[in-house]
Amino acid sequence: xxxxxxxxxxxxxxxxxxxxxxxxxxxxxxxxxxxxxxxxxxxxxxxxxxxxxxxxxxxxxxxxxxxxxxxxxxxxxxxxxxxxxxxxxxxxxxxxxxxxxxxxxxxxxxxxxxxxxxxxxxxxxxxxxxxxxxxxxxxxxxxxxxxxxxxxxxxxxxxxxxxxxxxxxxxxxxxxxxxxxxxxxxxxxxxxxxxxxxxxxxxxxxxxxxxxxxxxxxxxxxxxxxxxxxxxxxxxxxxxxxxxxxxxxxxxxxxxxxxxxxxxxxxxxxxxxxxxxxxxxxxxxxxxxxxxxxxxxxxxxxxxxxxxxxxxxxxxxxxxxxxxxxxxxxxxxxxxxxxxxxxxxxxxxxxxxxxxxxxxxxxxxxxxxxxxxxxxxxxxxxx
Numbered sequence: 001x002x003x004x005x006x007x008x009x010x011x012x013x014x015x016x017x018x019x020x021x022x023x024x025x026x027x028x029x030x031x032x033x034x035x036x037x038x039x040x041x042x043x044x045x046x047x048x049x050x051x052x053x054x055x056x057x058x059x060x061x062x063x064x065x066x067x068x069x070x071x072x073x074x075x076x077x078x079x080x081x082x083x084x085x086x087x088x089x090x091x092x093x094x095x096x097x098x099x100x101x102x103x104x105x106x107x108x109x110x111x112x113x114x115x116x117x118x119x120x121x122x123x124x125x126x127x128x129x130x131x132x133x134x135x136x137x138x139x140x141x142x143x144x145x146x147x148x149x150x151x152x153x154x155x156x157x158x159x160x161x162x163x164x165x166x167x168x169x170x171x172x173x174x175x176x177x178x179x180x181x182x183x184x185x186x187x188x189x190x191x192x193x194x195x196x197x198x199x200x201x202x203x204x205x206x207x208x209x210x211x212x213x214x215x216x217x218x219x220x221x222x223x224x225x226x227x228x229x230x231x232x233x234x235x236x237x238x239x240x241x242x243x244x245x246x247x248x249x250x251x252x253x254x255x256x257x258x259x260x261x262x263x264x265x266x267x268x269x270x271x272x273x274x275x276x277x278x279x280x281x282x283x284x285x286x287x288x289x290x291x292x293x294x295x296x297x298x299x300x301x302x303x304x305x306x307x308x309x310x311x312x313x314x315x316x317x318x319x320x321x322x323x324x325x326x327x328x329x330x331x332x333x334x335x336x337x338x339x340x341x342x343x344x345x346x347x348x349x350x351x352x353x354x355x356x357x358x359x360x361x362x363x364x365x366x367x368x369x370x371x372x373x374x375x376x377x378x379x380x381x382x383x
Contacts, residue, residue, distance in 0.1 A: 127176025216275035225280035
């Protein structure tokens with residue numbers, strides 16, 4: 001079942017002609033030093049810009065800045081929504097929900113994600129809207145029936161009231177099925193060179209400790225429609241693997257990882273495994289063989305080698321240690337002879353030879369890869 005779900009998910013996001021426009025809003029109550037409302041807009045999972053109720057607005061892409069300069073009416077709409085309409089709307093809704101749930105104070109968060117998807121090839125449009133409250137899904141709009149679905153028991157009363165609000169329903173239907181797709185098509189047309197580009201990632205093998213899973217990490221790819229899998233003898237693995245989510249990078253590209261548990265795999269079988277990254281719209285994938293030499297880690301590289309496969313490296317290590325010990329012993333003997341010749345006035349003074357010692361410090365071969373994940377904000381007029 002998990003294999004089927006993963007396959008369906010990849011098929012869903014791998015279409016090179018499907019685009020999305022999403023607005024995210026986060027309203028807060030009782031949180032000091034945080035704007036009352038924070039909003040963001042994303043096209044094809046790339047942040048176009050953000051704003052907040054403190055009258056701060058910032059486009060994030062060059063093509064977005066050009067679009068807003070050319071379309072002053074749309075710029076005015078965003079300004080009104082961010083600084084006036086939506087802060088008032090969310091403030092009223094927050095107080096209504098707190099009253100409905102018998103909450104008189106404390107810290108509360110109200111969120112909304114709304115927008116649409118457009119298939120450029122078929123012309124199909126799908127709208128969506130979901131509310132969350134205090135970190136849990138609360139209400140979602142069923143676009144087929146134009147009714148609300150309560151996602152938790154406390155939301156039932158709100159659902160009944162919203163279903164009876166025909167003006168709200170008509171507004172949502174018009175926005176999600178007509179206005180949103182029109183804007184999305186405009187954004188795709190203006191930002192096509194950026195939105196439809198392809199960038200291949202850097203792929204690394206990472207491991208925290210000798211007993212940890214080996215992580216295949218791809219970072220810097222675009223678009224987000226991609227897959228990353230472990231294979232054995234050319235066949236995709238579904239057991240002993242852990243797939244991570246596709247996450248955004250600060251530069252607008254994406255990253256993802258998939259871990260492979262090698263606890264039951266012998267070193268001799270490592271050569272049978274490889275990691276494959278495939279980007280939608282690109283014919284050839286990036287194949288990375290499971291090789292101890294390629295693994296980046298914070299612990300000493302010398303323990304990565306398999307002594308059965310690379311005896312010469314172990315031999316070299318032993319020779320180095322013996323030579324270092326020999327030099328230490330020679331230096332000790334030389335120092336002792338010198339002290340006897342030039343030493344104390346008493347000929348009967350005993351000289352004790354110090355013991356030879358040595359410390360071998362391994363320098364880490366490389367550092368593990370880490371990318372900070374930006375926290376997304378939220379944005380749009382709905383309801």
